[in-house]
Amino acid sequence: MPRKGFPRKSDDVLDTVQKYSTENPKETPFVNNRPKAFLKRHPTLIPRNSERVTKANASIAECDIKKWFQEIRNHLTSENHLDIVQDPRRVFNADETGFQAYPTTARILAAKGDKNVYAVQQRNPTESVTVLFTFSADGITSPSLILVSRVSLSRCE
Template sequence: MVRNYIRKTDKRSYTEADLINAVEKVRTKEWTYEKASSETNIPIGTLASRISRNSNHHVGRPTALTKTEEKNLVDLIITLQDYGELSTCDDVLKYATEFVDIMNLKSRLKNGVPTRDWYYGFLRRWKDRLKIMNSTKLEKVRADVTLSTVDGWFAKLHSVLLKLDLFNKPQQLFNCDESGFRDDPGKKKVVVSRDTKYANKIHTGSGKENTTVLLTISATGICLPPYVIYKSKCLYDTWCPRNVIRGAVFNRTESGWINEDTFFDYLENMFIPQTKHIPRPLLLIFDGHTSHLSLKTARLAIENDIHLLCLPAHATHLLQPLDVYTLKYVKAQWRSLLWDYSKKN
């Protein structure tokens, strides 16, 4: 159960910054104790206690993470919001756990992980920069995407392009999207005899095998090598032809779909090396799915001056350039290849 401390005295009317400022002015003899107390409503005893121990640090039990360490998490939450990804309580705890693990700080926390007690304390300590709000509920059905959602997206895109000075710099704008390719050739209209009840087509494969391909293209029309994700527990060399598509990167997950680790690998081993010759900053537009983002991914993007911008949920059929045309065309060609292969084999 979350413990909420109930203050037994009136809430103080001054901030920690007010206290630090008043202490400094008393130390430099700009103010007397009496004037400092009357100007800031800080008790003289509090001022004297802070000065006597020669410290400006906050009184009380030290937090598990220092102020500088917590500031990294605050900056991450705000950065992700700029990307279009809002952080829930579970998301913040996930980022904090990952940070603690990366920085080897588990010994500071009970059971080695941040708890909900820590989460609520964290929000109280950073109430000047963070607050809890109810997110605006988006319609789950794609057909119900509102005009305001579309207008809001383009307004945000305009502000990002303006902020990063990327107008008329199409070589620095990128869009990525993943799509699953099955071994099922799909359906085609066929001509059969009048008494046929089911037009069954025998083809190789189960129709259930799925391979994910993550495609990236710039606003100039340049397509980067694909990032291929197989559904498997192991990645075999025979699955990774090096000379078919130069620069292609291969990976695997148990589900066959992208996750946090594979998106980080995509950014580190495909996108960044392929764009290292392009002036910064870069803008990468992608689906705003939680499986894409993590603390280490955001840090990697920031370190390489890459701004990540998420598309609105349930609107990719309208706003995702690769989804609207490119992948639709590629999949049609893929199914055509499967039909041809099935005929020959």
């Protein structure tokens, strides 16, 4: 589930065990430190902090990216501008990152060795700053773009 953006927290496991125990009465010697004992019995799971990713970004597949690049190549070919991709001064990459004013992360359970563990955000963060970084293929940095949260200004009367 973490690979799909829906990680399990320790509380989720405890709730599931409690529900199972309630529905299937049995003498169970539960003691303190249950999450630690559970993790000891399941060495393939480790607690991790999840990375937040929007639902839109979580649904992008490799084939979507390859299709986009093919469409760009087709367009440049049809316009007789394919030479653009041969000049590193004319090829740019941009990426944005958001900084939340009130970041929250939760410890979740993930398989050992998982590089990225995501939690899909259910709603947009209320206060954040977004920074867009742009670089050309020859290593030149363009000025960064900084976006701050929307501020409503009252009307002058």
